[in-house]
Amino acid sequence: MYSLTHVAAIGFLCIMAGLIYICSGTLKTHLLGKRMEWIYAVSLMITEILYYVWNSKIGRFNLADSLPLELCSISLILSVVLLLTGNRRLYDIVFFAGIAGSLQAVLTPVLYIDFPHFRYFHFFYTHIGIILTALYFTWIKGYRPTIKGLGWTMAYLNILLPVIFIINKLVDGNYMFLRRKPSSGSLLDWLGPYPWYIVSLEAVAAVFFMVLWLLFRESRTERSSVQREK
Template sequence: MSDFFTFTENPDNTFTVFGWNHIIPLLAIIVGVYLIYHYRYELRNYKYERRVRYGIAIFAILLEVSFQLWQMFHGQWDFADSLPLHLCRLTSYLGIYIMFSKNTKVFEIAYFWSLAGVVSILFPDILHGADRYRYYHFMMSHILFFYMYMYLLFVLDFRLTFKSFKKSFITLFVLAVGIIIPINNIFNMNYMYLLEPGDTPFTIFEGHGYLLYVIGCIGLTMVVITLWYLPIHFYNRYRKE
């Protein structure tokens, strides 16, 4: 237990892709989303619904605070890296804000970015195994922010349209091209993995020059976001029946 909060991973217990420490978080996403959908009416009409919603958001805040403190304790905290310019962190922060404010306009934009949580679980950029704090923070924080958007969609019954999708698509494109890419190249950062791929699917675009790498990354992200609109299209049709 004394090594649980250690910054470095345990070489004898590292993360294994599609091992048990990978399958369990994936199952947690499936089961959690099912339960949120199945009990959506009960939650919506629960007299303490606001407490439930606030509780989820506060838990997400505590996870983020614990991570920042963990980095500080090990002398690894960096102001630039703590900025919410990675897509997952940005989407998580926006999700927390929406859970408190019920701001549907922000939800319209941020919802289509929420799939980043699932993608990050599918292709986790960590080596820490289940005997380290970082493993639990990474998995829980990504799963939780995905839960938040499912809660907003199903329990609060927030509506999304093709116009919402276009807003989200354009906003992310402008953010990536107008802000993230210049910051990455000026300050040698790697927000949204638009400078180098790390352990992400963006590795398929490596070795063809930076311009093609960026085009490939943005293109793949936009394709994924477009595919993420399809369930909304069919869900809207289901609600009309």
């Protein structure tokens, strides 16, 4: 954590996010179009599929920790579908849960294989891809987070948690860290012992989602501009 290769990945995220923001005006005028969105979606999905192929080839694929049931794995699938469909409801989940989960993963990665291994590129490409997808739809496509979307995302997470908890019991897994904290250290270390850190994490998520909404919500100027166009 915070080795040169880790800092390089964080730097890549910052550069790409900065480019999306700086070029947002130009890209709004000259949209890359559905073809580029499909290409990016396919690249994310292929990278994820290759990860499971690699896991199988080295004999590490098992139900306990190889299913796409982590929050970021689910957010990645939703990001791909969002890129393919532009669904507004999916945007809310990718924006709030995707950014929150992926940003935490990028800053405190649970990763045991370093550059230049495939797993290094898979981990950071997919997590950064979730964040960039949310920013692309916000700054380029004109989607904006709403309080209603925040509430919907919290409801989605609270419906998802008991489902993942049951699956963890059935396969003896620890998806979404609902049974124990990651051994490599993470934000969860600051949120109390099991099971209280789960409750604390929900409070942290609500606060983080609110901060994201305040930072990215539609401004009065944008709202007035849309109303004038109508």
